[in-house]
Amino acid sequence: MKNMFKVALLATGLFAAVQANAQTVGQDLKSAGKSVGKAGKKVGHITARTASKGAAAVSDKRYEGHYGPGGEKIYINDKSKYFYVNSKGKRVYVTKAQMTTTKPM
Structure with missing residues (x-):
């Protein structure tokens, strides 16, 4: 009976440790996914801006x-x-009053 109690206690401890580790791994994967999404969006904006400037x-x-x-x-x-x-590759229409003749620093 004592051995069965020890085995059950050990199994419960291992299960809890694995669950805690799985949660941190899941959070790491989620944050890595957000980083990849941000990088992809940034690359998309750069590509759109370059294509729009080239077309213009x-x-x-x-x-x-x-x-x-x-x-x-x-x-x-x-x-x-x-x-x-x-910066996102969109055309922004301006009036003559909004333009400047000197390039800002």
Whole structure:
């Protein structure tokens, strides 16, 4: 009877230790998944920005000597609208009043 009690106590202790270790491993995997997701999103934004800037440079005209609010290059599309490409690769249309002639430092 005493041996059976010892075996049951040992099995319970091992089970608790394995469960605690499994929870920390699960949390580590979850945080690693978030890191991979953030990195993937960042790479996606960089790719979109590069593709948009390349497409704008080919199909649209660069408005020399004028810059966006953050120092971005200004382009003119075929409908005479002014825009710059933001950090996520989206076109942000601006008015002449929002543009500057000097590049901010």
